[in-house]
Amino acid sequence: MTAAERAFRTAEADARCVDAFAGSCAPDSGMALVAVGGYGRAELAPFSDLDVVLVHHPDLDPSAAAEQIWYPLWDSGARLDHSVRSLPEMLAAADADYRVASGLLDVRHVAGDTSLSLRLRTTMLAEWRKGARGRLPLIRESAQSRHQLMGELAHLSVPDLKESEGGLRDATTLRGIVATWLVDVPHGPLETSRQALLDVRDHVHDMAGRATDRVTPETWAELAVRLGLPDERAAQMHVRQIGRRITHVTRLAWRRVDGVLSRPSSPQVARRPVLEPLAAGVALSAGEVVLDRRADPGRDPALLLRAATAAAERGVLLAPATAARLVRECAPLPDPWPEEARHLLVRLLASGPGLLDVWETLDETGALAGILPEWERIRLLPHASVIHRFTVDRHVVETCVEAAGLIRSVARPDVLMVAALLHDIGKGGLTDHSQAGEPLARRVAQRCGFDADAVELIALLVRWHLLLAETATTRDPDDPATVELITSRVRTSENLSLLRALTEADAKATSPKAWSSWRAGLILDLARRAQASLDSGVTLPPITTDVAPVPPGLEPGSVSVTVEPLPDGARLTLIAPDRVGLLADVAATLAVLRLGVRAARVWSQDDDGVGPAVGFSVWDVASDGAEPGLVRTKYEAIVAGRIDPARRFAPARGDLAPSVVVRPEASDLATVLEVRTADRPGVVHLVCRALAEHDVAVRSAHVDTLGPQAVDVFYLQEPSAGALSDTRAAAAAHAVRAALSGETASA
Structure with missing residues (x-):
């Protein structure tokens, strides 16, 4: 089944329609027979209807001619979907209903008055472009409703080649979007995929002996033979690939439509595109x-x-x-x-x-x-279990999306995210995918540059990513051996929290049934029991005790800056007289310069008992363009009030809520505050400014970035030294949380 065969079927249908029209009493002018829909596109499948309209001038009575045209077509055995309308009626119907207007974009002259057909087509295209801004939102809403009802072609076990997302109707909609002249779409990939899907649809019609767009499970084997593919799995992957490509182009087109519709429709003078760095x-x-x-x-x-x-x-x-x-x-x-x-x-x-x-x-x-060259192993791979709503590759991406919402609950969000990406990488072979995936995950993590401990942790999570779910649903939770099974595989509290988060993300990405309230309750209860049997403490960095030489002549408001080049960035050391708010100003300086902080260590040091204490901070930044003079100038401007960081680093809204926790067990000398929030410019400044406003001194700080999350630990003291009281510690945590969330902290 090819485009040439569709063209042949269309030519045969055209010949029957021309003969029927010629044998009627239709006049030479003022009346025309036009094809619409798939027939209009010359893409007749073996059992497609002939969608035709007898268009006439409003002064003519078409009833006798119509009857003389339809009967010969019926007698020929054609499946006919016909109507009779005057030209004004056609245009009025299209104006009232975008579905009619969309269908008439494919109108094609078959017989009769060619000028009338041409007038209909040109008028329809002009009206379509004129009303595009009003119609496109309605078309998108209809498409979204259809997608929710029918599902996505690339992932359905019984796909509908026409109505599913990524199917033929979406491909036709894309042609309509292009016809608006508002946006463009990649024509080559779209047309190639559309023709390939038409080929599949033709085979499905031929095998079923009737008009159908659904590919049933028993159809795949024969379809593979017809398509020249090795087996039914290859046939499924072929169809899924087509659907995925059409879906991709469709989403791209609608995003571009959104961009156009969000801009004013008034004529604009052509100009070079604006680039926002x-x-x-x-x-x-x-x-x-x-x-x-x-x-x-x-x-x-x-x-x-x-x-x-x-x-x-x-x-x-x-x-x-x-x-x-x-x-x-x-x-x-x-x-x-x-x-x-x-x-x-x-x-x-x-x-x-x-x-x-x-x-x-x-x-x-x-x-x-x-x-990730290993991606090809799971690309378009169907799941063996029907509980999965996506193919393996899409399931993995959905797992990452779910895991992204859980990064505040784990100590190593970077490990969680890479484990989510790789947890099913072992599928597609004969070996249990958890076992097969472990060495693959280890190699990928090593290639990505993770240290040895992180590599082994990622491999561990991939190996045992089903452990909690399988154990919780098959073992007695009150049996001590059940908890021992978990703790023998996952030996630390932090690792268990990672496994719990990965289990939840994996289940939610599978289907609602996989994370039902019952299953979630069993898994979380088992995780709590296992957690209780492990060390509940979280390892925090110790208070910094570095000692470094103090530059001579430091004065209030001044700063010493040195820069050491690194292979992929730089290390800045900043030294200034210590005070409440110093760290906030230094952090603001680096944020204003957009230096991209990766890690930092901060401490306070007495200058051998002579003069005030000195604040030291060492910052690893992503940029290798840090200039000591520029850093010093910006710092002095911030201290003098010539630059207001508050206007530049407003807290982000709509992100995951920050985690701000007091760790009373971590130090006897200071109050330890652990902060986890989105990594963005100005985070350390916002935290330190909030603390300074509450007259809290930062004795030491450890700033780190794990993927998208800043993981910062601050050792806090009263300005006169000593840990904060419980009340003061709670107030400081609340102030930091409010600063990071964009809220106003109440007293």
């Missing part, structure tokens, strides 16, 4: 992430990950043309990856719902081969 080499243009003019893909192996992360975190598109260019031109990532690339991967995975469209673009453009 996002990161090194990456910019935002018309709602899509692209490369800026300074990008050098050949020398920047992390550029693809940087562009993808910027798009996913902002919930915008990664321009497919940009991704395709980076696949061709971007320098390959070394083995092991540089630290920046590893951080970017984790941030990408933890970006939440924004990951879905970006990962889809990476997949469709072939970019994943350079990031």
Whole structure:
């Protein structure tokens, strides 16, 4: 079944219609027979209806001619879907109902007055473009409702080739979007996929002996033979690939439509696109992430990950043309990856719902081969269990989306996100996928540049990612051996919290039944029991006791700055007379300069008992362009009040709620505050400013970034030394939480 066969069926149908029209009393002018829908597109399947309309001038009576046309067609055995309308009636119906207007975009002259058919077509196209801004939201709403009802072609066990998301109706809708002239879509991939899906639909008709768009399980084997594929699994993957590509182009088109509709419709003078810088080499243009003019893909192996992360975190598109260019031109990532690339991967995975469209673009453009070559093992792979609502690859991405909402509950969010990506990487073979996945996950984690402990932890989570769920639903929770089974595999409290989060994300991504209240209750209860049998303490860094030489001549408001180049960034050491609020000002300085803090150590030191204490801070930053003079100038401007950081670093809203916890067991000398929040410019400044406003001194601090999450530990004291009282500690935690959430802390 090919396009040539569809054209042949259409030509035969046209000949019957021409003969029927010629044998009627229809006049030579003022009346025409036109084809619409699939017949209008010359894409008749073996059992398609002939959708035809007898269009006439309003002054003519078409009843006699219509009867003389329809009867011969019925007698020929044609499946006829016909109507009779005057030209004004056609235009009025299209104006009143976008579905009619959409169907008439494919109108094609068959017989009769060609000028009337041409007038209908040109008028319809003009009206379609004129009313596009009003119609497109209605079309999208209808499509979304259909998708929710029918599901996604790429993941259904019994797909509907026409109505499912990624099916033929979506492909036709895309043609209508293109006809508006508002946006463009990738024509080549769309048309190739649409024709391939029409081929499948033709075979399904032929095998069923009737008009049907559903592919039943028993159909796949014969379909594979007809398509020249090795087996039914290959046939399923072929159809899923087509559906996924149409879905990808559809989502891309609608995102572009949203961008157009959000802008004023008044005529604009053509101008160069505006580029909003996002990161090194990456910019935002018309709602899509692209490369800026300074990008050098050949020398920047992390550029693809940087562009993808910027798009996913902002919930915008990664321009497919940009991704395709980076696949061709971007320098390959070394083995092991540089630290920046590893951080970017984790941030990408933890970006939440924004990951879905970006990962889809990476997949469709072939970019994943350079990031995760193991992805091909599970790409388009169906799950053996019917409880799964997605193919294995999409399930993995959905697991990452679910895990992103749980990163505040674990000590190593970077490990959680990579384990979520790799937990099913062992599927597709004959060995148990947890066992097969463990060595694969270990190799991937090593290649990504994780240290040995993190590599083993990722491998452990992949190996035992089913342990909690299987044990909770098959063993007696009151039997001590049940808890012992868990603790013998997962030996620390922090590792158990990671396994619990991965189990929850995996189940939620599977289906609602996999994380029902009953199953969730069993799993969480078992995790609590296991937690109680393990060490409940969380290891925190000790209070810093570094001793360093103090530069001579430090005065209030001044700062000493030194910069040490690192392979992929720089290390800044800043020294200034200690005071409440010093750390807030230093953090604001680095944030204003957009230096991208990766880690920091901060401590206070007496100057051998002479003069006031001195504050030391050592910062590892992503940028290698830090200039000591510029850092000093910005710091002095902030201290003098010439720069107000509060206006530049407003707290983010709509993110996961920050976690701010007092750890009373961690130190006898200070109050330890543990902060977990989204990694963004100004986090340390917001925390330290809130503490300074409550007259709380930061005795020591440890700032770290794990993927998308800042994990900061602050050792707090009263200005006169000594730990905070319980009341003061609670007030400080509340103030920090409010500062990070954008709320006003009440007394």
